[in-house]
Amino acid sequence: MATIIPTIGSCGNKITAGEKRLARIFESNLSSDCTCWYDIPTGEKQTHPDFIILDPQRGLLFIEVKDWYISKIKSANKTHVIYETSDGDISLTHPIEQVRQYSYGAINYLKRDPQLLQDNEKYKGQFCAPYGHGVYLSNITRKQLDKYFSNSDIFPSDIVICKDEITEFMSSEEISLRLFSLVKHTFSKEISNKQVDRIRWHLYPEIRITHALDKPESSAKPISVLRTPNIIKIMDTQQELLARSLGEGHRIIHGVAGSGKTLILLYRCLHLAKDNNLKKPILVVCYNIMLAQKLKSLIKSHQLMVPVEITNFHAWCYKQAKIKNILPNSKQNFIENLEQAVITGFQNKTIAAEQYSAVLIDEGHDFKQDWLKILSGMVDSETNYLLFLYDDAQSIYQKKSSLDFTLSSVGIKAQGRTTILDINYRNTQQILHFATSIAFDYLNDHIEDNFKYHKPDAGGLQGQVPNMLVFDNHQQEIIHIIKWLKQQHHTGVSWNDMAILCPSTAHLSAILVKELRDSKIPHYFIASSEDKKRYSPQSEFLSIIPLPSSKGLEFHSVAVIDSSNIMGNSDDLSDEIKRLYVGFTRATNNLLVTLHQKNVLSRHLTSTYNQIYNNA
Template sequence: MATYVKCQQTLEPCRVICQDEMTESVEIEVFKKHLLDMFTLGGYGSLSLPQIDRIRWHMFPEIRIPAKQGELFDGAETTATEQPSILQIMDLQQERLARSLGEGHRVIHGVAGSGKTLILGYRAKHLAKDCTKPILVLCYNKVLAKRIEHWVQQKEIADKVNVLTFHAWCHRQLTAYNVGLPAGDVKRDGYWDDMVNQIIRAVDNKLIPSGQYEAVLIDEGHDFRPEWLKLIVQMVDPRTNSLLVLYDDAQSIYHSVEKRNFSFKSVGIQAQGRTTILKINYRNTQEILQFAGQFARQLLAPTEADEDSAPRLMPISAGRKGPEPLWIKLPSLQEQARYTAEQLKAAHKDGMPWKDMAILYRHWDLQ
């Protein structure tokens, strides 16, 4: 009581809120009005979105995105004293999603560059705080697995979070439980399919236990065959039932024909009521998205789907501007190679490091 009297002598009662006025029994609207009534001064205008993002950047370091998307998991984090001129952080939908993911099965449909892997990393770090069993992160691509693994090591949670490609995980399971690997060399046609079938049979026959992991997080879910997903779902501990699948049908470049027609329910993923869609592409400039759209109109054409299936999403630009891509057509492969080499040499002479350049080609024989 004495403290309250002293407080009244210092602050007006309308500017004080007590502990018993912040309990769950207090109605939300009453509490909100009490807070608003505490701020009687005005006339200063409202904060702009960039100003709000700047405040969020300082208050929540975990939502910062490194300046280079290519260094999402292997670049040094910017400190508060090294504040960049352009702040890159999770947007409000990404942050809200990363913080609020509850238990159960969750599916996030997101276009390329929408921050799906960033959310996966945030989720893995959150789960690692209180887990009693290992957490498994799976993806199809070896390079992505290495990047996520490096990030996990930097966050000092590698003892709790296992990051593997799907086939590497299959190999490790068959070896760890002495089930045995398929006959022949890994270069043999059908070797990897045989290995997957072998682990599926081993799990069905209880030679490999199910429920091994506190949580399973799948990146690049669009590159997983239905039978792979069905197998992985069984690895989640029923006690937590924690599964996160990141998916983008437009990015599916492996086994696409054979896995188009399946539902999440058919492989054991309970996605109804637990799906989220991310449409904003932060990775590419508006000019690059428009240019790519000229070649991939059919691939990027949006398709409707119910909550138990995979929709195809049309990327929306975040509004970043950049130079227009150049389209140059030359009559022969030799002239293409010569022109490309000249452009790279000129760029290097102007100060661009070799490591910041790349040449993309479709077929191996063009090397």
């Protein structure tokens, strides 16, 4: 089966009967390697072909569908068609001309990327894949068309497919042969996976994953060359399918670390924020201040039709309470009192419900039951857009092993609309294997069977084995980490794509900052909530971040320092293990773990590491 993006069922009333019929034929009969996009703004000019079909073995196809009836076509030439409608006869661009412009515009745009050109001497400079375009007339047979238009040049049979030339009753081979007869030239070499990704990267900018290492090509190059990073990062096809197919109503995504939850939230936010019909703002809310800052930085570069408010939960509470003049008077237990003031204000309707057209909640595992009742009540009942994302394994703020209440009890009504993402794409396979081995074996030994964690599947690239080093004291850790950071930077990793993570910045030795200054390493030390609010992912500095505050962030190279520091007094290390799991999975490529304190946590870390890598 081919992948249709978005799913046919999520297209609502915008898909016509003929388009739906053709989409189902494609889905059932084209190969599993084939991806088909329906009515998605495409490329530099954001044009709207009805269908784009990408088959790595056969090429790229652009299809325009018309649900026309032969009796209503009053006249036609090569550029225009006069068609009868309820409002009278109207002049329309000929669908062949329409799809030809879509096709040539997209191909000429893609050809500006040198990596999408043929290297074969015979076809040098041509697009890397065969391509073609055509028209599907869903209500007109070939016999009808030939009878009404004796001039075959107006609706030529090699470009126009009639209703009876592709049907549900044909074999998959017959359908593929007829469809790909629209491709006029073939090459022996199929499109590589990297080229498929580059094609998607150019055609659909909204699925790109921005990354500090993705530096554009030099602006000195001529305008005819696309400034494209050598290494691109985009949603995989299944992530894109989910993001584009969310549809209306409440939706839940339960995903492992690195599965693309936040990426899907961003796509959903941008998609909704371009809807002129929304009358109220969109709220994006998370627990972590620094994640909110990251989301703001990713959103601000887009032109939006609808205001988007991005915040962490307690900042949102503060704003609501300040507007209604119900802020707590005492600074003692201020956060707890603020929460209660907002809860009470919502219950007695001092704080109005339904303030937003859409509410998108990231890090849902860290939200309390009463908080979610308020947030679900903030969704306008007319639009009813709510997206809730969570991962039990990253719940490091609340004292629970999983959501200990039903989502329906807090007003999140998503029965049958829950998606589970169990593949980690962020980390290398080696980092993920290390992180899950450290975390899940321990955690599963300390919770009930009903709540046991399942290790995520690895979808990332191969990479280097994480390095764990034990030192005699904290200063030795620092000196080694500084040296490691310099080596990373020397290989081309930018400072803002590296981080030092620690159980608590309050426990870090002042020697660290001195060594960073002496080494002339630009850095940003995050110790307070004000530091978090000023955090800017684009600024060129190394970040020093407490482990809990790193949630939702990612860096090419991460050093986790003082890893065996036990913050609590309990014999149960679950909280420490969860914090470390979050920290380890922030590293996309390189991970260094250091420790000096000798205790039960250090024994767990070193014994697990030795067991993994057969060093015992």
